[in-house]
Amino acid sequence: GAVVSQHPSWVICKSGTSVKIECRSLDFQATTMFWYRQFPKQSLMLMATSNEGSKATYEQGVEKDKFLINHASLTLSTLTVTSAHPEDSSFYICSAPGLAELEDNEQFFGPGTRLTVL
Amino acid sequence: AQKITQTQPGMFVQEKEAVTLDCTYDTSDQSYGLFWYKQPSSGEMIFLIYQGSYDEQNATEGRYSLNFQKARKSANLVISASQLGDSAMYFCAMRAGPNTGTASKLTFGTGTRLQVTL
Numbered sequence: 585g586a587v588v589s590q591h592p593s594w595v596i597c598k599s600g601t602s603v604k605i606e607c608r609s610l611d612f613q614a615t616t617m618f619w620y621r622q623f624p625k626q627s628l629m630l631m632a633t634s635n636e637g638s639k640a641t642y643e644q645g646v647e648k649d650k651f652l653i654n655h656a657s658l659t660l661s662t663l664t665v666t667s668a669h670p671e672d673s674s675f676y677i678c679s680a681p682g683l684a685e686l687e688d689n690e691q692f693f694g695p696g697t698r699l700t701v702l
Numbered sequence: 703a704q705k706i707t708q709t710q711p712g713m714f715v716q717e718k719e720a721v722t723l724d725c726t727y728d729t730s731d732q733s734y735g736l737f738w739y740k741q742p743s744s745g746e747m748i749f750l751i752y753q754g755s756y757d758e759q760n761a762t763e764g765r766y767s768l769n770f771q772k773a774r775k776s777a778n779l780v781i782s783a784s785q786l787g788d789s790a791m792y793f794c795a796m797r798a799g800p801n802t803g804t805a806s807k808l809t810f811g812t813g814t815r816l817q818v819t820l
Contacts, residue, residue: 618807627793628747628810675745681806690737691797691808693747 586612588680590694597668598702605663605697607634607678613658614680618691619651622675634661634678668701675699704729704798706811713816715784722769723779723814725794731755735797736777737808738768742790750792753777784818791815 587610597603607617615636620628632653633641640653650672652664665672677696705728715721727736738750753761753768761768769778781788792815795808 616806622745627812628808630807630809633807677745677747679747679808690749690752691806693739696745696747698745 586610586680586682586692588614588678588692588694590676590678590697592697593695594698594700596700596702599669600667603665603668603699605665605676605678605699607661607663607680607694609659609680609692612680614661615658616681617655617661618679618681619653619661619663620677620679622677622696624675628677631663634663636661665699668699670701673699673701704731704734704796704809706794706796706809708794708811708814710814711812713814714819715781715816716819717786718783720780720782721784721816723781723792723794723816725777725779725811727775727777727794727796729796729798731798733799736768736770737795737797738766738777738779739793739795740788740790741793741813747793751779781816786818786820789816789818 589608591606617634619631621631622628630643631646634653634655636655642648655661675696675698679691679693707726734755736753740748751761751763751766751768753770760770765782767780791813793813794811
């Protein structure tokens with residue numbers, strides 16, 4: 585199957601700093617990518633939809649000025665957590681949908697980034 | 703709005719036995735897709751099986767099968783011959799609409815933690 589990578593796999597930062605997380609589709613092009621957040625022992629919650637060449641679409645309750653998304657190319661989307669605070673500590677996972685022609689195609693998930701804000 | 707419900711926060715099963723993980727869903731879309739993902743402690747999301755809303759036969763993938771009952775809006779995962787390596791979190795997810803771009807985002811249930819015992 586297709587491969588999606590994320591970098592870094594984990595990061596620890598001080599409160600008030602900004603953190604950038606990269607999501608790359610390694611062997612396919614992704615005009616759309618999704619960013620999910622997962623708090624400990626909870627489910628994945630969609631934060632935003634990243635669209636190549638246009639603005640991201642944020643889910644209700646997600647601050648777009650705090651979570652900056654840039655879909656720079658057909659293989660790269662970045663999520664920047666600005667002025668991070670301890671409550672932003674979470675597991676962030678990106679995904680990209682498979683080929684639209686294949687109805688049963690799975691979403692391809694990155695390995696996730698564990699963010700800890702001190 | 704779409705909703706996925708997993709009512710079993712935790713399940714135990716003995717090695718080599720079969721186990722059923724429950725999932726019910728709610729959507730007003732006629733076309734949708736149902737997924738099951740496994741998430742081990744490492745955090746990666748491992749795709750297990752897919753069922754399309756128009757598929758008349760239940761999906762099967764090796765030891766995994768999906769018991770799809772459309773009228774009841776349920777999509778239970780059956781794991782046969784459980785193995786110790788099956789111990790993980792299992793998430794049911796739904797894509798409402800066709801697999802195209804922004805419509806491919808997934809809504810996840812709260813998950814079921816499966817523990818396989820000797």
